[in-house]
Amino acid sequence: MAEHDSSNFIREIIKSDLASGKWDRVQTRFPPEPNGYLHLGHAKAICVDFGMAEKFDGVCNLRFDDTNPVAEDEEFVRAIEEDVRWLGFAWGNVFHASDYFGKLYAIAESLVERGLAYVDEQSLEEMRASRGTVTEPGTNSPFRDRSPAENLRLLREMKAGKHADGTMVLRAKIDMASDNMMLRDPLMYRIRHIEHHRVGKDWCIYPMYDYAHGLSDALEGVTHSICTLEFDNNRAVYDWLVDKAGYAEPRTRQYEMARLKLQHVMLSKRRLKKLVVDGLVDGWDDPRMPTISGMRRLGIRPEAIRSFVERTGVARADSLVSRDLWESIIREDFNTVAPRRMAVVDPLEVEISNWEGDTEWLDADDWPRDVPKESSRKIPFSKRLYIERGDFSADPPKKWRRLAPGVEVRLRYGYLVTCDEVITDESGKVTKLVCSYDPATRGGDAPDGRKVGGTLHWVSADEAIDREVRLYKPLFTVDVPDAEEDWEAVIDAASRTIVTAKLEPSLKEATANDRFQFERLGYFAPDGDDPKVFHRTVELKSGWNKKPAAAPTRTKPVVQEAVVADYRPTDAASAARFDELVGAGVSEPIAGVLATDADLDALVQEAAKHGAPPVPLANFAVSEVGPRGDRGKLTAKSLADLVSLADSDAINSGAAKKVLDILIANGGEAQAVVDAHGLGQISDTGALAAMVAEVLAQFPDRVAAYKGGRKGLKGFFVGQIMQRTRGTANPQLVQSLLAESLDV
């Protein structure tokens, strides 16, 4: 398949971590919980986790997050390993969170000893109530301030099995009033007197996801821990735990990407399970299921899934990928690997009236001319044939290119035939066609060079084999079944139709790994368990009779009231300062920020005393100093000098930013930094004019494009000059020189 290698934010992060020397290796992990089968969403995670490791010569481990023994099972472990292998990835190691139960527990004791965790005996309800809501802070548990010694004793009792399920938990002591609910003393351990599928009865307390996950990453030496967006809020806990456990930089970091969502596909694990349990589908590997095993059974190849993930990308924006793309990639994958065959799914008998004698075996190519492969097979032609019922019309519409009364068409690799007679039953249904063939057109070409409207697929009635063929539509009728409250109501009862089709005899020996294109019908795959059954993996694209074109909903003219923003703060003191700034000529948005950021404003007021011009100072402080957060070694004096320098055109705005970064990092004096780094502005007209001429000579095509109307290119030319001067050219001057040369 085509190689697609688009950039994405995680790749960029890894690349820069490697470039900066933060890491000299890459280690990721795929951490499924063994409580169900993997689906398309996991497939994306697998492709990204393993793909990143692959791309950067790192390692990706498989780690089973088996922290909740009530739902987990060995059966799923094996299935997951099989699915990952099938997708074509190789892990470095197989780990289990349960491997770390001992170490995790030791860390928990250490946290307790340091007063960072406590045993809570509130009931579930009490805990829920004291957690607060998203808008109200929580309240501390009455057990929060126990001594470390008591907590340690209780924790050991919990571990020793002295307490019943649900009577107590271990909690991290963070902040019950945090805006981030995840930080309101998250649970670390709960009591479960239940056997674990791997460690048996060794433990009766089990770690929670949040506690186990980040520490497992740290324990394993993971460098980049990739998960989905809904764990965004959990990252704070992740970082807290890894820090408190004593991992210093560089240490594992969590990065979140958007989940994969595909039109008409439901990926809720719980709901998928219900489909299986309730018998709404045939099992986890029903070809209509978005599970990896279901897709495999449908005939989709891992290459297609990997390509799909690569092409839909990795980003942080929620999105819904269209089915068109999905199907197009499956077709692209099949096109060069699936030999062509003929099959009739809805047979209509055709009698060749002038056919004399026996069956004739004709050559048929396995591949169309655009696929660079050569091979062929024999197909039988005889007096009785089947064509597709839909390929005949007694009363054809315009542009009909198939069979109709009196019309001649080509039977692919066979003969040209003409429909002479239509036989119907008493209800008017067509039961048989009587056609005549032209013996001179053997193989499908007319010696006289005459053209026919269309080419049909067909099979010979006597030699054709009967096979069960299953045709599919999406399981759900709506775009986003996951969003549906009553999702069972949107299941498409007609998502699968089973027919007995007539296949050309060469298909008799089809085996599970074969893929075929049944010409004009789609791509098909024999069933893995019973290769006598064929699944239609995907239909061919059809320019004819296509689905009602999704009317491109014109962009809504977002009529938004032009709200005049009020930047004036409400409290008196800030408002006074705001008025003062505005009075001095500072714009309202800038004044608003300064008036409410006491820290920044103090710096500005101090800098003003060193003679910096007030308006540029305010602008620079709010636009550049504020966003940088930590002010490091920047002093009011150096800031004032910097602003003055920029204001006097001694340096340009880009250089000012560079100087600012240096002042923050290293301190020093503005002018000295400018001198040391050669950041003084170049305003030498002669030198710049020469450079302009040079750039224009280097890009004649772009000059032409500019003169042809692409005025946006001006920025490109300016950019070129700025690059050559390391950002120190006087941009206004450059622009006017450019204008002189270009706009004449």
Next chain:
RNA sequence: UGACCCGUGGUCGAAUUGGCAAGACGUCGGGUUCUGGCCCCGAAGGCUCCAGGUUCGAACCCUGGCGGGUCAACCA
């Protein structure tokens, strides 16, 4: 009603880190064709959510708004 995340042609998404708004799918038109597939050529489709600000220059930085998502399991 709080915190956090996210808004780029119909869809998914790039944009060398502030300097030419890529590409793919889809759509439309044409070519080719023994598959109404594939392939080839061409086209349409953008106030980069909105309003301000900063800057020589903003999809990108700042402020405010609008819209979507996530979070109040002893699940992961």
